[in-house]
Amino acid sequence: GENVEQHPSTLSVQEGDSAVIKCTYSDSASNYFPWYKQELGKRPQLIIDIRSNVGEKKDQRIAVTLNKTAKHFSLHITETQPEDSAVYFCAAASYYGGATNKLIFGTGTLLAVQP
Amino acid sequence: NAGVTQTPKFQVLKTGQSMTLQCAQDMNHEYMSWYRQDPGMGLRLIHYSVGAGITDQGEVPNGYNVSRSTTEDFPLRLLSAAPSQTSVYFCASSYTSGRAYEQYFGPGTRLTVT
Numbered sequence: 001g002e003n004v005e006q007h008p009s010t011l012s013v014q015e016g017d018s019a020v021i022k023c024t025y026s027d028s029a030s031n032y033f034p035w036y037k038q039e040l041g042k043r044p045q046l047i048i049d050i051r052s053n054v055g056e057k058k059d060q061r062i063a064v065t066l067n068k069t070a071k072h073f074s075l076h077i078t079e080t081q082p083e084d085s086a087v088y089f090c091a092a093a094s095y096y097g098g099a100t101n102k103l104i105f106g107t108g109t110l111l112a113v114q115p
Numbered sequence: 116n117a118g119v120t121q122t123p124k125f126q127v128l129k130t131g132q133s134m135t136l137q138c139a140q141d142m143n144h145e146y147m148s149w150y151r152q153d154p155g156m157g158l159r160l161i162h163y164s165v166g167a168g169i170t171d172q173g174e175v176p177n178g179y180n181v182s183r184s185t186t187e188d189f190p191l192r193l194l195s196a197a198p199s200q201t202s203v204y205f206c207a208s209s210y211t212s213g214r215a216y217e218q219y220f221g222p223g224t225r226l227t228v229t
Contacts, residue, residue, distance in 0.1 A: 006157075042222075044205070046217045089157060101209050108155075
């Protein structure tokens with residue numbers, strides 16, 4: 001089955017700096033790659049996702065890149081702010097005929113943005 | 116819309132007791148799933164369902180049962196609780212029709228087994 005590895009497990013940056021979180025996946029059939037943000041004591045919430053027919057996607061200060069050949073994808077956060085502090089999870093899913101939405105998650109990255 | 120709701124928010128069980136975690140969604144989502152979250156291990160898929168009457172196992176199904184009698188509800192049953200099942204449990208739902216859709220998570224249930 002699918003296996004997703006995520007690095008680093010913790011990341012500390014100064015406010016205004018950029019942060020990069022990297023994930024690799026094992027199943028070459030995976031074609032959907034979302035990123036979730038989880039604040040302390042809260043539920044995970046989707047912040048951005050990318051599909052296998054796209055190499056890069058950007059939404060304001062957040063961007064995601066996908067390299068299907070190498071089977072890795074990354075989250076980039078620019079101009080970090082203290083409110084970006086949270087745990088970030090990557091995930092991967094494959095779809096066969098659109099019958100499932102089975103996400104396998106990485107182990108998470110705790111991002112701390114120092115003011 | 117209430118979105119995805121879970122009850123209870125907190126629960127303490129003794130080893131060997133059974134209980135059911137409730138999950139409901141009012142978005143007419145076909146897909147529903149249960150995850151457990153443990154420190155340093157991310158979110159691990161327990162069971163999932165692609166529609167009423169259809170369920171399947173995820174990464175860590177042992178010790179848990181599910182059923183899906185309606186589109187709205189997807190309860191998770193612990194048959195004989197063990198301390199290893201101490202965790203935070205999240206239910207999630209989404210559309211599935213032909214492509215990937217955002218999964219919406221419930222607020223979670225924090226379970227402690229003593």
